[in-house]
Amino acid sequence: xxxxxxxxxxxxxxxIEENGLMVKSVADYxxxxxxxxxxxxxxxxxxxxxxxxxxxxxxxIKSIDxxxxxxxxxxxxxxxxKKINEIVISQTLESLTENDWNIKKTAEALGVGRWKIYKxxxxxxxxxxxxLRRRNEQKRIN
Amino acid sequence: xxxxxxxxxxxxxxxxxxxxxxxxxxxxxAVIKELDITRYxxxxxxAKYGIKKPKDDLILN
Numbered sequence: 001x002x003x004x005x006x007x008x009x010x011x012x013x014x015x016i017e018e019n020g021l022m023v024k025s026v027a028d029y030x031x032x033x034x035x036x037x038x039x040x041x042x043x044x045x046x047x048x049x050x051x052x053x054x055x056x057x058x059x060x061i062k063s064i065d066x067x068x069x070x071x072x073x074x075x076x077x078x079x080x081x082k083k084i085n086e087i088v089i090s091q092t093l094e095s096l097t098e099n100d101w102n103i104k105k106t107a108e109a110l111g112v113g114r115w116k117i118y119k120x121x122x123x124x125x126x127x128x129x130x131x132l133r134r135r136n137e138q139k140r141i142n
Numbered sequence: 143x144x145x146x147x148x149x150x151x152x153x154x155x156x157x158x159x160x161x162x163x164x165x166x167x168x169x170x171x172a173v174i175k176e177l178d179i180t181r182y183x184x185x186x187x188x189a190k191y192g193i194k195k196p197k198d199d200l201i202l203n
Contacts, residue, residue: 083178087158088151095148111150 009041015059030054092120101128101135156191159184168195 016026027034030051055061082090092110096117099105107114121128149157158177166172174184187193 082158083176084155084158085178087154091149091151091154098148109148109150111152116151 011061012055012059013041015061026055026058029058088120089124092117093126096128101132103128152191155187156193159187159191160193163193 015021016023023038024034027037030037031054032040032051092106095106095109096103099109103114103117107117110117118128120126159173162173162176166176170181170184174181177184
């Protein structure tokens with residue numbers, strides 16, 4: 001996997017073409033001359049960080065595509081960084097709620113086996129039975 | 143930009159690890175402390191997801 005700026009330029013160029021955008025409109029957005037932007041994207045190594053940040057925001061480019069030099073600028077340190085475990089639990093619970101506590105659907109949505117969901121719930125002392133009971137009661141009321 | 147479909151746990155995990163790595167300029171000790179994971183776990187995930195330290199390009203203003 002490479003994070004070179006050249007790749008980012010190629011991605012931006014492709015996005016401009018895919019979305020049928022004019023280089024001029026993109027250049028206007030980042031406050032640059034169209035010819036300068038074209039040249040920069042072609043060379044892949046002569047944009048200021050502010051402009052790269054604007055371009056990334058404009059195209060919704062994810063963190064994975066951005067080199068570390070720019071990354072620190074685009075993704076400043078967060079005040080409250082979640083631990084991996086916390087992220088996994090919150091995402092699992094969110095997905096379970098979305099899928100009405102259907103373990104099979106949740107597992108499919110999260111790309112894991114059902115056992116993994118049970119393991120996460122068990123590890124964090126979350127009992128699916130209580131939630132299922134609540135779900136069934138709600139169904140009965142409705 | 144249109145948001146994609148729901149991410150899988152693996153994608154979420156990969157993203158969290160990558161962002162932490164970049165935040166700490168690939169300082170593994172800082173990352174394991176921040177994410178509360180073991181060194182072994184981190185290295186196994188780096189291998190699994192193919193995450194490597196990038197070569198920084200020169201960016202001129």
